Amino acid sequence: MTTLEFSTEQPTHWVREAGTPIEIYRSVLTEKYADFSGRARRAEFWWFGVINAVAYFVILVGGLILGLISDLLGILSLFVVFGYGLAVLVPGIAVAVRRLNDTNKTGWLLLIGLILFAGIVLLVFYFIDGDRHDNQYGPSPKYVA
Numbered sequence: 001m002t003t004l005e006f007s008t009e010q011p012t013h014w015v016r017e018a019g020t021p022i023e024i025y026r027s028v029l030t031e032k033y034a035d036f037s038g039r040a041r042r043a044e045f046w047w048f049g050v051i052n053a054v055a056y057f058v059i060l061v062g063g064l065i066l067g068l069i070s071d072l073l074g075i076l077s078l079f080v081v082f083g084y085g086l087a088v089l090v091p092g093i094a095v096a097v098r099r100l101n102d103t104n105k106t107g108w109l110l111l112i113g114l115i116l117f118a119g120i121v122l123l124v125f126y127f128i129d130g131d132r133h134d135n136q137y138g139p140s141p142k143y144v145a
């Protein structure tokens with residue numbers, strides 16, 4: 001018979017996320033583009049979401065202004081909006097999966113967002129703090145022992 005040993009040691013030091021919000025956004029788009037493994041801190045997830053929303057807004061407003069100037073420019077701006085959406089689709093899903101992994105949840109939970117009003121459950125998982133200790137998805141990106 002084997003006995004299980006549990007560590008009562010609590011990590012007390014946390015590691016600051018690497019860089020400014022823009023550096024975090026760039027990191028998600030380049031270094032972690034399609035990285036669905038590991039864990040993402042709340043800061044990484046939310047800064048990516050905020051900067052992504054601002055970028056969409058700027059591109060859309062710019063497209064509307066160009067559309068007022070010329071129909072051709074308006075059509076071209078639609079392609080830019082569509083291209084940006086495709087470009088950030090994979091890293092957006094990847095950072096959401098890593099955020100769920102940080103809370104010790106599987107990335108497949110993203111699929112419940114397809115059910116009407118069930119996305120609220122995802123928001124709860126995105127807001128809660130990640131596991132302080134290592135979990136099945138890797139070491140904590142925030143706390144170190």
